[in-house]
Amino acid sequence: DGTSFGDINTRNRLEHYASLAVGGRVAPKSYVFLEGWTSRQLYEINKDLDSTVYVMSLGATWEATGKTTGNYAMGWQGRHYDRPSTIRGSGTFSGLYFNSYITWKPQEQTQVNWDLYRRTNETVLGGTRFFISTGTTLDVGHSFTEKWRGTLQLVYDHDTYSDPTTAEGKTLQRKDNYLTLGAGLWYQIQPWLGTRATYTYGERLSNFNSAEYTSSVLMLSAQAQF
Numbered sequence: 001d002g003t004s005f006g007d008i009n010t011r012n013r014l015e016h017y018a019s020l021a022v023g024g025r026v027a028p029k030s031y032v033f034l035e036g037w038t039s040r041q042l043y044e045i046n047k048d049l050d051s052t053v054y055v056m057s058l059g060a061t062w063e064a065t066g067k068t069t070g071n072y073a074m075g076w077q078g079r080h081y082d083r084p085s086t087i088r089g090s091g092t093f094s095g096l097y098f099n100s101y102i103t104w105k106p107q108e109q110t111q112v113n114w115d116l117y118r119r120t121n122e123t124v125l126g127g128t129r130f131f132i133s134t135g136t137t138l139d140v141g142h143s144f145t146e147k148w149r150g151t152l153q154l155v156y157d158h159d160t161y162s163d164p165t166t167a168e169g170k171t172l173q174r175k176d177n178y179l180t181l182g183a184g185l186w187y188q189i190q191p192w193l194g195t196r197a198t199y200t201y202g203e204r205l206s207n208f209n210s211a212e213y214t215s216s217v218l219m220l221s222a223q224a225q226f
Contacts, residue, residue: 012043012044012045013041013042013043013044013049014041014042014044015039015040015041015042016039016040017037017038017039017040018037018038019035019036019037019038020035020036020037021033021034021035021036022034023035027062029062029063030060030061030062030063031060031061031062032058032059032060033058033059033060033061033073034056034057034058034059035055035056035057035058035059035073035075036054036055036056036057037054037055038052038053038054038055039052039053040052041053041122046124047082047083048081048083048129049081049122049129050081050082050083051079051080051081051082051129052079052080052082053077053078053079053120054077054078054079054080055075055076055077055078055097056075056076057073057074057075057076057097057098057099058073058074058075059071059072059073059074059075060072060073067104067105067106068102068103068104068105069102069103070100070101070102070103071100071101072098072099072100073097073098073099073100074096074097074098074100075097075098076094076095076096076097077093077094077095077096077097077119077120078092078093078094079092079093079094079120079130080092081129093120093130093132093162095132096118097118097119098116098117098118099116099117099118099119100115100116100117101113101114101115101116102114109142109143109144110140110141110142110143111140111141111142112138112139112140113137113138113139113140114136114137114138114139115136115137115138116135116136117133117134117135117136118132118133118134119132119133120132120133121133121159123161123162125161125165125174126165127163127164127165127166128161128162128163128165128174129162129163130161130162131159131160131161131162131174132159132160132162133157133158133159134157134158134160135155135156135157135158135178136155136156137153137154137155138153138154138155139151139152139153140152140153146188147187147188147189148185148186148187148188149185149186149188150183150184150185150186151182151183151184151185151186151198152182152183152184153180153181153182153183153200154180154181154182155178155179155180155181155182156177156178156179156180157177157178158175158176158177158178159174159175159176159177159178160173160174160175161173161174161175165208167208167210168208168209168210172207172208174206174207174208174211175206175207176204176205176206176211177204177205177206178202178203178204179202179203179205180200180201180202180203181200181201181202182198182199182200182201183198183199184196184197184198184199185197185198192224192225192226193222193223193224193225194222194223194224195220195221195222195223196220196221196223197218197219197220198217198218198219198221199216199217199218199219200215200216200217200219201214201215201216202214202215202216202217203215
């Protein structure tokens with residue numbers, strides 16, 4: 001629903017989704033598949049963003065060992081916008097798509113997840129309709145005891161916007177690089193009550209200086225389930 005990008009007008013939309021996949025086993029614990037899916041997105045207010053996404057990919061799912069599993073898909077993605085716009089830039093996108101993850105459990109108490117992706121996202125940046133995100137995420141979780149658990153996260157993301165924009169006396173295709181580092185500590189007081197403390201550092205570097213920022217967020221919270 002676009003919650004990571006832009007204002008509430010961008011997020012309000014109706015989405016229709018359909019997919020089809022066929023595949024087969026090529027080894028006792030390995031499968032290959034061909035998948036296609038499409039998503040029709042109709043926005044409540046920002047009608048310039050009404051679009052249809054098409055993805056066709058070839059992938060594999062495997063269990064390399066009892067401790068390592070993974071999924072990888074690579075193919076082509078297209079995005080076509082319903083109506084031309086003189087203020088929102090390009091009306092189409094066609095390019096490489098991939099989405100993958102690997103999960104490794106070196107021991108019962110520890111799990112490592114690694115994701116790699118390339119996809120398009122909508123944007124509210126003037127003169128553009130979408131940006132291409134290419135990035136990776138590494139998550140590590142470890143249970144010290146039955147009650148204590150720690151997490152670490154590293155995220156890198158490179159965004160390239162669809163069309164050149166003018167700012168700071170120059171006209172360029174905006175490119176941003178994001179780096180996020182996070183750490184958390186969880187304590188389970190009771191089966192129905194837990195607490196956690198998390199710290200997240202974020203940084204955005206851009207070829208437009210006004211778009212750059214750094215952030216530091218420390219959060220303490222409690223969670224209860226009844």
